[in-house]
Amino acid sequence: MSGEVLINLTPMETRVALVENGVLQEALIERSRRRGIVGNIYKGKVVRVLPGMQAAFVDIGLERAAFIHAHEVMPPGTPLDEQQTIGQLLHEGQALVVQATKDPIGSKGARLTTHLSIPSRYLVYMPDSPHHGVSQRIEDERERERLKALLDSSVAEQTLEVTGGFIVRTAAEGVGDEELKGDMHFLLRLWRKVSERKVIATPQSVIYDDLPLFMRTLRDVMRDDIEKVRIDSRENFVKLVEFAEEFMPDAVERIEYYPGERPIFDLYSVEDEIQKALGRKVQLKSGGYLVIDPTEAMTTIDVNTGGYVGHRNLEETIFKTNLEAATAIARQLRLRNLGGIIIIDFIDMNDVEHQRQVLRVLEKALERDHAKTKCTGVTELGLVQLTRKRTRESLEQTMCEACPTCSGRGTLKTPETVCYEIFREILREERAYSAETYMVLASQPVVDRLLDEESAAVADLETFINKTIRFQVEQHYSQEQYDIVLM
Numbered sequence: 362m363s364g365e366v367l368i369n370l371t372p373m374e375t376r377v378a379l380v381e382n383g384v385l386q387e388a389l390i391e392r393s394r395r396r397g398i399v400g401n402i403y404k405g406k407v408v409r410v411l412p413g414m415q416a417a418f419v420d421i422g423l424e425r426a427a428f429i430h431a432h433e434v435m436p437p438g439t440p441l442d443e444q445q446t447i448g449q450l451l452h453e454g455q456a457l458v459v460q461a462t463k464d465p466i467g468s469k470g471a472r473l474t475t476h477l478s479i480p481s482r483y484l485v486y487m488p489d490s491p492h493h494g495v496s497q498r499i500e501d502e503r504e505r506e507r508l509k510a511l512l513d514s515s516v517a518e519q520t521l522e523v524t525g526g527f528i529v530r531t532a533a534e535g536v537g538d539e540e541l542k543g544d545m546h547f548l549l550r551l552w553r554k555v556s557e558r559k560v561i562a563t564p565q566s567v568i569y570d571d572l573p574l575f576m577r578t579l580r581d582v583m584r585d586d587i588e589k590v591r592i593d594s595r596e597n598f599v600k601l602v603e604f605a606e607e608f609m610p611d612a613v614e615r616i617e618y619y620p621g622e623r624p625i626f627d628l629y630s631v632e633d634e635i636q637k638a639l640g641r642k643v644q645l646k647s648g649g650y651l652v653i654d655p656t657e658a659m660t661t662i663d664v665n666t667g668g669y670v671g672h673r674n675l676e677e678t679i680f681k682t683n684l685e686a687a688t689a690i691a692r693q694l695r696l697r698n699l700g701g702i703i704i705i706d707f708i709d710m711n712d713v714e715h716q717r718q719v720l721r722v723l724e725k726a727l728e729r730d731h732a733k734t735k736c737t738g739v740t741e742l743g744l745v746q747l748t749r750k751r752t753r754e755s756l757e758q759t760m761c762e763a764c765p766t767c768s769g770r771g772t773l774k775t776p777e778t779v780c781y782e783i784f785r786e787i788l789r790e791e792r793a794y795s796a797e798t799y800m801v802l803a804s805q806p807v808v809d810r811l812l813d814e815e816s817a818a819v820a821d822l823e824t825f826i827n828k829t830i831r832f833q834v835e836q837h838y839s840q841e842q843y844d845i846v847l848m
Contacts, residue, residue, distance in 0.1 A: 367619075368593070369624070370592065370594035376389070376626065377578045391573070398465075399752050403567055404456060405457050408420045417434075421473070422565035423470070425471075427470045428469070428471070432444075437476055476490070479555070483533035484548060494526070512541065519542075576601065579605060595618055645667070648667050658701075666682050676710070683715075695732075703749060705746075732750045766839045776810040780818075782843075783807075783811070787826070796848060798829045798831060
């Protein structure tokens, strides 16, 4: 599988596209006014302790206070009988060094932890944990043992004091002794600087800023199957090459400056794919389609055969549609960056073997996802449940806002419904006040209906209250909006 990374940089935002075999798989967006904070380390101030939730709110200098749970304050692996309450761990006004694990999403503040970790290309350093380990995504047992041995020897040979633990990242698969030692030395030097800043930093200030998106992408996404990294900013191309020369020398030759006349995101129709990813409906090549609905509690995905009628029988048609849908769903989760609980309603299959195969295809497709996913199998109702770790806003949350007309409901009251509300309001006003005439201000569709389909009802109402009712179109009114003026 061949891949490319496309990086589009402007003073206002950075956009990154990960393309595999000519198809967009991931789109990352970071706005200069609203940069992601995951990985940043802050010196915060506890502003409220919540014993009922075993949590606290911490001011780290953002618009909304961030949230930290008691288990994120206690040392990792604390035995159950030694665990303390949030009231014993924190008090209001206390200074606390924390790290952001989730960006603020919607109306929720950022999520924090005191279990600090700093990543590099091949390692993650955890200064407060003595544990050494290897990423679970490296499955080859021989490779795991080799990396553990390299890690232990690198720790033993370090000239700087090693107080914490290291986790070997998936990207380290196949690397040698020198690369791990170099990464370890860099992380220990960086931690020394962070430790110095912790002492002098004032509350509600940043102690450590993670890399900007375009460098973070090179560090976290770069794999052997990534053939090119194209960037359309010459200034940042130089920065990226310098960063690669210091930390990822094997990637330098694959980084290219893109001076093309066409916008870089027009390659592989990236711009079009991003626009499609904002819609509910996803067309499948067979003629079937998905309907994706994110809600506050979970995301639901419905699979439909649509125009696909198959060639042999109904069960085979359903099976093929579900197989194609499984691959498409894994891609959409990455592309839209959907997280939390995800419920998939595949088309009902009677054949148990078909169910297993569809589940295997879904799990196989999810293996390429950098976010942690867990599939819990098929429920009694035939639904597939899975969870995907959410650390940043989804593509829709980054690019869109709730519709001001329907307040995010996705539906509007019909003109008929609004007409009947107006009739009831006029009767209410008539009982409370005395007016000669009523002037109804409403949108064009509502006034049109009042003068046409509901004209008989309007005449009956005028007769009943013995008053004249007039209508006036207000072009800037939404369909649900109206006012009744007493004259």
